[in-house]
Amino acid sequence: MPDLPSSVHVREVGPRDGFQNEPETIATADKIRLIDLLVRTGVKRIEVTSFVRPDVLPQLADNTEVLAGIDVPAGVSRSVLIPNERGLDNALAVADLFEECGVFLSGSETHNRKNVNRSIAESLAGLQKVIPRAREAGKQVEAVIATSFGCPYEGDVPRDRVLDLAVALRDAGAQELGFGDTTGMANPRQVREFFVAARERLGDDVEITAHFHNTRGQGLANALAALEAGCTSFESSFGELGGCPVPKGATGNIASEDLVSMLHEMGVDTGIDLAKLLEASRAVAEVLGRPLGSHTLVAGPVDWHR
Amino acid sequence: MPDLPSSVHVREVGPRDGFQNEPETIATADKIRLIDLLVRTGVKRIEVTSFVRPDVLPQLADNTEVLAGIDVPAGVSRSVLIPNERGLDNALAVADLFEECGVFLSGSETHNRKNVNRSIAESLAGLQKVIPRAREAGKQVEAVIATSFGCPYEGDVPRDRVLDLAVALRDAGAQELGFGDTTGMANPRQVREFFVAARERLGDDVEITAHFHNTRGQGLANALAALEAGCTSFESSFGELGGCPVPKGATGNIASEDLVSMLHEMGVDTGIDLAKLLEASRAVAEVLGRPLGSHTLVAGPVDWHR
Numbered sequence: 001m002p003d004l005p006s007s008v009h010v011r012e013v014g015p016r017d018g019f020q021n022e023p024e025t026i027a028t029a030d031k032i033r034l035i036d037l038l039v040r041t042g043v044k045r046i047e048v049t050s051f052v053r054p055d056v057l058p059q060l061a062d063n064t065e066v067l068a069g070i071d072v073p074a075g076v077s078r079s080v081l082i083p084n085e086r087g088l089d090n091a092l093a094v095a096d097l098f099e100e101c102g103v104f105l106s107g108s109e110t111h112n113r114k115n116v117n118r119s120i121a122e123s124l125a126g127l128q129k130v131i132p133r134a135r136e137a138g139k140q141v142e143a144v145i146a147t148s149f150g151c152p153y154e155g156d157v158p159r160d161r162v163l164d165l166a167v168a169l170r171d172a173g174a175q176e177l178g179f180g181d182t183t184g185m186a187n188p189r190q191v192r193e194f195f196v197a198a199r200e201r202l203g204d205d206v207e208i209t210a211h212f213h214n215t216r217g218q219g220l221a222n223a224l225a226a227l228e229a230g231c232t233s234f235e236s237s238f239g240e241l242g243g244c245p246v247p248k249g250a251t252g253n254i255a256s257e258d259l260v261s262m263l264h265e266m267g268v269d270t271g272i273d274l275a276k277l278l279e280a281s282r283a284v285a286e287v288l289g290r291p292l293g294s295h296t297l298v299a300g301p302v303d304w305h306r
Numbered sequence: 307m308p309d310l311p312s313s314v315h316v317r318e319v320g321p322r323d324g325f326q327n328e329p330e331t332i333a334t335a336d337k338i339r340l341i342d343l344l345v346r347t348g349v350k351r352i353e354v355t356s357f358v359r360p361d362v363l364p365q366l367a368d369n370t371e372v373l374a375g376i377d378v379p380a381g382v383s384r385s386v387l388i389p390n391e392r393g394l395d396n397a398l399a400v401a402d403l404f405e406e407c408g409v410f411l412s413g414s415e416t417h418n419r420k421n422v423n424r425s426i427a428e429s430l431a432g433l434q435k436v437i438p439r440a441r442e443a444g445k446q447v448e449a450v451i452a453t454s455f456g457c458p459y460e461g462d463v464p465r466d467r468v469l470d471l472a473v474a475l476r477d478a479g480a481q482e483l484g485f486g487d488t489t490g491m492a493n494p495r496q497v498r499e500f501f502v503a504a505r506e507r508l509g510d511d512v513e514i515t516a517h518f519h520n521t522r523g524q525g526l527a528n529a530l531a532a533l534e535a536g537c538t539s540f541e542s543s544f545g546e547l548g549g550c551p552v553p554k555g556a557t558g559n560i561a562s563e564d565l566v567s568m569l570h571e572m573g574v575d576t577g578i579d580l581a582k583l584l585e586a587s588r589a590v591a592e593v594l595g596r597p598l599g600s601h602t603l604v605a606g607p608v609d610w611h612r
Binding site: 004150183184185187188189190214215216217218219220221223224225247249250251254255258261262265266267294295296298299300302 | 310456489490491493494495496520521522523524525526527529530531553555556557560561564567568571572573600601602604605606608
């Protein structure tokens with residue numbers, strides 16, 4: 001087996017990527033309680049909310065209330081999703097409540113247009129204004145490229161197109177590039193080759209982050225392939241929340257607790273207390289009142305006996 | 307990425323490992339119809355039923371009726387699970403209805419005793435009689451070692467103990483050795499090291515088969531690790547049926563359709579038509595009347611666009 005790193009970064013994205021995909025808006029007080037549980041697991045990065053317009057994304061209309069209400073220990077980096085300059089303006093009005101901005105576009109023209117009603121070129125031009133402004137405000141910036149491994153409308157997405165976009169976003173100032181398998185079309189062979197090529201194209205000065213979905217059950221296999229290819233930064237969602245309306249009924253992001261369980265069992269540290277993470281996942285399952293996709297939440301951790 | 311094989315063997319075990327774990331016994335006619343759908347997917351190996359005593363395993367009491375009723379194309383190898391000499395006697399009474407025998411014991415003393423009320427040594431002594439008799443009857447024999455990667459009662463299971471048992475079973479005449487992660491405790495690092503060591507200990511003349519469960523969501527990651535370590539034979543269950551009563555509520559074997567999807571997307575052939583396999587999985591979901599753990603069954607195949 002290729003040498004595995006001794007530790008990796010995990011960003012918990014459930015409060016944004018998960019909560020925004022719930023058909024019923026979660027009460028602000030519940031969001032705050034759940035985020036407070038999450039940040040006490042030891043996780044050092046958490047995506048808290050989004051500044052997408054509330055008429056577009058009513059589930060996260062309480063963004064500033066949530067940011068103001070959570071109790072985050074020192075050393076935990078709070079990130080918010082920024083769709084455009086107006087979203088950045090709104091976020092910077094409460095600039096002391098977060099450390100990181102996430103920005104995004106799609107590697108697929110059709111997906112980008114369906115998602116934000118712009119061409120990729122228009123989205124990129126917008127981000128080339130947003131990213132420098134976020135940097136000037138002292139924020140860390142992660143630029144995420146959705147459908148990096150395949151598009152439900154177009155099929156294959158050329159790797160070179162995705163990496164060209166990544167280079168442009170890096171050159172605009174993004175310190176972290178995230179690659180999203182938005183509808184779970186990636187396979188481990190593709191992932192391994194992708195992350196090797198991404199590091200070659202992007203150089204050593206940016207962080208490269210893997211964001212997988214478990215749509216076809218391959219989420220952790222893809223995470224393993226990325227890890228073997230040298231990736232040391234992952235995004236996941238407690239309870240396997242989140243996902244994408246396409247394909248219908250599909251499950252969400254990889255479950256944080258399943259990812260953390262696998263990594264810890266392989267001797268790769270995350271700084272996260274799995275038992276506390278499972279508490280947070282149990283709590284969100286109670287709030288949502290339905291079974292979640294997470295496996296470790298049902299089965300319990302492997303390491304009961306140690 | 308390590309060189310991947312161009313093709314692998316997949317044995318469908320749902321009709322035995324899956325059906326025996328269902329709380330409600332499936333009607334014989336439904337079993338026959340589902341197996342007939344499965345063998346038309348192109349799969350070349352299928353575990354049809356078991357000759358465990360009907361008072362112990364009433365779900366599979368119709369073993370001979372199922373074997374007699376199914377319509378299996380030439381070239382498909384039917385296997386039956388054999389618990390002991392008496393089970394072998396009963397199976398050999400209909401010897402023309404199957405080609406392979408599966409026999410089993412556990413790598414964990416406690417699990418073996420809870421499963422078959424014998425010590426490992428007693429089980430091994432029994433198999434040392436069963437295997438040669440099955441071979442003399444012209445049958446191919448797979449010997450499976452359950453809890454090869456960890457035991458829910460004892461915790462870690464020493465790899466050397468498992469491989470010592472595998473050598474003894476090979477020496478008794480088994481042509482195929484299967485290693486089962488019965489309660490989903492394996493991790494990819496362990497799996498990779500295990501399959502490399504297994505090949506070294508067992509030599510090149512036996513087939514080595516991986517049997518993973520998706521208990522903690524790591525099933526396909528473990529399959530990937532085994533594949534990378536040179537394993538070219540896998541067992542899986544349509545719909546993600548099966549599993550084990552421990553831990554309570556846990557999901558089953560890795561889903562055949564999720565495994566096949568991942569392998570095909572990586573360019574590893576299985577000879578199985580994924581669309582036909584999904585038809586079989588839809589059919590069993592209808593018979594059981596509940597959602598199954600399979601992901602590809604919900605999301606559909608990746609390759610719609612090709």
